[in-house]
Amino acid sequence: MAQARAEELRRLLNRAAHAYYVLDAPEMEDPVYDRLYRELVALEEADPELIGPDSPTRRVGGAPAEGFTSVAHRVPLLSLDNAFSPDDLDVWYGRLLKVLDREAQEGSQAPALPMVGELKIDGNALALSYEQGVLVRAATRGDGERGEEITANVRTIRSVPLRLALASPPAWVEVRGEAFIPEATFTAINAERAERGEAPFANPRNACAGTLRQLDPKVVAARGLSFFAYTLHLPDDWLAGPRSQWQALDWLKAAGFCVNPHCALCPDLAAVKAFCDRWEQERRGLPYATDGVVVKLDDLRLQEEAGFTQKAPRWAIALKYAAEEAPSRLLRLTCQVGRTGVVTPVAEFEPVPLAGTSVSRATLHNADRLAELDLCAGDTIVVRKAGEIIPEVVRVLKELRPEGAARLELPATCPECGSVLVREEGEAATRCVNNGCPAILRGSLRHWVSKGALDIKGLGAKRIEQLVENRLVHSIADLYQLNAALLASMEGMGTKSASNLVAALETSKQQPWYRQLYGLGIHHVGEVNAKALASRYRSVTDLRSALDETPEILHEIPGIGERTIQSLINWFSTRANEDLVKSLQQETGNLLSENAQFALSDDTNQLHGQRPTALANKSFVLTGTLPTLKRADAQALIEAAGGRVISSVSNKTDYVVAGEKAGSKLTKAKNLGIQVLDEHELKTLLNET
Numbered sequence: 032m033a034q035a036r037a038e039e040l041r042r043l044l045n046r047a048a049h050a051y052y053v054l055d056a057p058e059m060e061d062p063v064y065d066r067l068y069r070e071l072v073a074l075e076e077a078d079p080e081l082i083g084p085d086s087p088t089r090r091v092g093g094a095p096a097e098g099f100t101s102v103a104h105r106v107p108l109l110s111l112d113n114a115f116s117p118d119d120l121d122v123w124y125g126r127l128l129k130v131l132d133r134e135a136q137e138g139s140q141a142p143a144l145p146m147v148g149e150l151k152i153d154g155n156a157l158a159l160s161y162e163q164g165v166l167v168r169a170a171t172r173g174d175g176e177r178g179e180e181i182t183a184n185v186r187t188i189r190s191v192p193l194r195l196a197l198a199s200p201p202a203w204v205e206v207r208g209e210a211f212i213p214e215a216t217f218t219a220i221n222a223e224r225a226e227r228g229e230a231p232f233a234n235p236r237n238a239c240a241g242t243l244r245q246l247d248p249k250v251v252a253a254r255g256l257s258f259f260a261y262t263l264h265l266p267d268d269w270l271a272g273p274r275s276q277w278q279a280l281d282w283l284k285a286a287g288f289c290v291n292p293h294c295a296l297c298p299d300l301a302a303v304k305a306f307c308d309r310w311e312q313e314r315r316g317l318p319y320a321t322d323g324v325v326v327k328l329d330d331l332r333l334q335e336e337a338g339f340t341q342k343a344p345r346w347a348i349a350l351k352y353a354a355e356e357a358p359s360r361l362l363r364l365t366c367q368v369g370r371t372g373v374v375t376p377v378a379e380f381e382p383v384p385l386a387g388t389s390v391s392r393a394t395l396h397n398a399d400r401l402a403e404l405d406l407c408a409g410d411t412i413v414v415r416k417a418g419e420i421i422p423e424v425v426r427v428l429k430e431l432r433p434e435g436a437a438r439l440e441l442p443a444t445c446p447e448c449g450s451v452l453v454r455e456e457g458e459a460a461t462r463c464v465n466n467g468c469p470a471i472l473r474g475s476l477r478h479w480v481s482k483g484a485l486d487i488k489g490l491g492a493k494r495i496e497q498l499v500e501n502r503l504v505h506s507i508a509d510l511y512q513l514n515a516a517l518l519a520s521m522e523g524m525g526t527k528s529a530s531n532l533v534a535a536l537e538t539s540k541q542q543p544w545y546r547q548l549y550g551l552g553i554h555h556v557g558e559v560n561a562k563a564l565a566s567r568y569r570s571v572t573d574l575r576s577a578l579d580e581t582p583e584i585l586h587e588i589p590g591i592g593e594r595t596i597q598s599l600i601n602w603f604s605t606r607a608n609e610d611l612v613k614s615l616q617q618e619t620g621n622l623l624s625e626n627a628q629f630a631l632s633d634d635t636n637q638l639h640g641q642r643p644t645a646l647a648n649k650s651f652v653l654t655g656t657l658p659t660l661k662r663a664d665a666q667a668l669i670e671a672a673g674g675r676v677i678s679s680v681s682n683k684t685d686y687v688v689a690g691e692k693a694g695s696k697l698t699k700a701k702n703l704g705i706q707v708l709d710e711h712e713l714k715t716l717l718n719e720t
């Protein structure tokens with residue numbers, strides 16, 4: 032089992048390394064490579080018999096590409112060991128102290144060794160050879176021992192000095208550093224390539240590698256490469272040489288190199304960690320890509336003492352930033368039914384750390400995406416979680432697919448209620464259209480009690496599930512029929528929490544009506560739209576009559592467009608929703624309308640203080656041009672007296688104020704027998720109150 036897996040991993044990693052180092056066309060994301068690599072390292076550590084001569088853990092980089100002369104490096108260019116967390120740094124540091132024989136003595140702390148923190152620029156390592164102060168050769172890292180000679184290309188990089196700025200340079204100097212392409216240049220290069228119909232580079236590092244291997248130096252010159260120097264090698268007998276990495280960086284600067292300005296000399300490991308933390312954030316503001324921080328022991332004598340492992344120095348480590356992508360093994364495919372009935376396939380897999388958390392489930396979006404991924408049972412998948420984004424499955428590593436694995440598809444029936452799932456033409460979503468589906472019910476209950484809606488404490492997902500399962504609740508309205516005795520009989524619910532919950536439900540009725548509207552979970556009616564609608568219509572009844580009579584009037588409300596209006600109409604014309612509204616209104620008293628405190632929003636309450644009540648609940652419609660009052664002024668006066676101005680006439684309208692050129696609204700008012708006022712009559716009415 033372990034042997035087969037190790038072989039599989041070796042094959043996969045070697046192929047990926049070839050694509051990455053030699054072809055400049057990576058097959059997988061770096062974090063994916065890193066994780067598979069670590070899996071192989073773990074297998075090899077557990078059983079050294081598994082280490083094959085072709086294992087990527089024994090090798091640096093890739094073979095020199097054809098088309099260039101291969102040259103031997105005077106000093107080999109190694110790789111770096113990776114750390115992926117502060118804990119890994121501790122382990123590395125502890126090991127280093129041990130190798131240097133400086134472990135903590137009993138009763139005293141471990142000694143602090145100064146270290147240099149450098150940004151890990153995501154480019155390509157270059158080896159520059161100077162003789163008598165003149166650049167004579169530049170080469171890629173290659174396999175660490177031999178690289179490709181690319182001197183002509185490197186000469187075009189402005190930040191690589193062709194002659195060192197030193198009066199009397201050593202006989203030879205070897206400088207290592209990173210060639211890279213700034214992000215902006217990278218974007219421009221890809222835009223150009225797209226215009227010419229060429230495939231874009233995957234990332235700046237690849238663009239840089241591809242450029243360095245151009246056969247025509249003129250093309251390289253046009254690509255705008257830069258170079259940061261970070262390592263210096265001098266002849267052993269050169270006495271004026273630096274004694275620390277920090278001094279080496281100064282030496283490089285004095286010799287005319289560009290050294291990354293964000294290096295820091297850290298007195299101890301705590302300072303190193305602070306440096307890493309800081310750049311994990313600030314790197315996003317840099318004009319070039321970085322993929323971590325390189326930590327190096329400062330003292331060169333100690334570096335020598337610590338030495339090297341197979342392929343990397345013991346005195347340095349690269350801390351890679353939290354991966355946003357990683358591979359994992361698929362355990363099963365499940366389906367989630369949302370409150371709108373949409374069925375989302377979900378991949379459940381072996382937990383992996385991603386962007387700082389452990390992730391074991393990721394969305395597969397919909398049936399199309401599932402088909403596109405071509406997912407089979409037991410597949411190794413690549414999962415992504417970037418920042419706040421919900422984890423998703425980005426790819427399947429088909430090379431690792433078990434033989435004869437079965438293809439995975441969405442089920443034909445709802446996993447919750449068993450009814451046949453429906454996918455309408457032109458729609459990406461597959462839905463359960465059974466209104467009684469417990470999943471839909473649970474979803475709408477969860478939404479109703481959520482923070483932005485009725486904000487009912489004590490009704491978490493588990494409790495809701497319990498209520499639905501025990502058939503105590505069949506709709507949102509049923510929540511308000513629950514009594515403490517019944518609740519207290521439920522598993523895990525005491526008398527105290529039962530009465531608290533009943534009290535919380537009771538107070539929730541006082542929530543502003545826009546929250547209730549939002550809580551209904553109507554498509555396109557989020558918090559903002561709910562607020563806008565609720566500030567125009569005082570209750571669900573007002574809103575409904577506007578929708579029935581003059582839906583186009585809703586366009587006047589900021590943010591409300593055709594989509595929202597259509598969705599509202601659809602929602603209200605569904606039988607089950609109609610029933611829900613009815614029971615919420617009847618059985619619970621004042622739900623779904625503005626309540627006594629005019630609690631539209633906290634701000635308006637503060638603004639108006641106690642509203643006058645004389646014209647409270649009286650609704651006015653303004654139409655036509657009044658002789659002296661502007662429309663806004665008339666509205667202000669009405670509102671100051673406690674009334675409110677709505678835009679459409681219905682049999683609920685109390686007064687219509689009509690001026691010159693009044694149109695259909697006046698006709699409608701007359702037909703409905705609503706009292707019509709002119710400006711004078713309006714003023715009289717306002718003065719009376």
Ligand SMILES: NC(=O)c1ccc[n+]([C@@H]2O[C@H](COP(=O)([O-])OP(=O)(O)OC[C@H]3O[C@@H](n4cnc5c(N)ncnc54)[C@H](O)[C@@H]3O)[C@@H](O)[C@H]2O)c1
Nearest residue numbers: 047048051057059060061064110111149151152156261325
């Ligand atoms: N995507 C793939 O398929 C694939 C394949 C192979 C390798 N890789 C990537 O390459 C990594 C391993 O490659 P590696 O051996 O080049 O090691 P590395 O990239 O982990 O570290 C060594 C390299 O870091 C660079 N570097 C940047 N700043 C530096 C600084 N201040 N000091 C020293 N070095 C600095 C140098 O180019 C150096 O060669 C893997 O972790 C993986 O992410 C990816």
Ligand SMILES: [Zn+2]
Nearest residue numbers: 445448463468
């Ligand atoms: Zn269902």
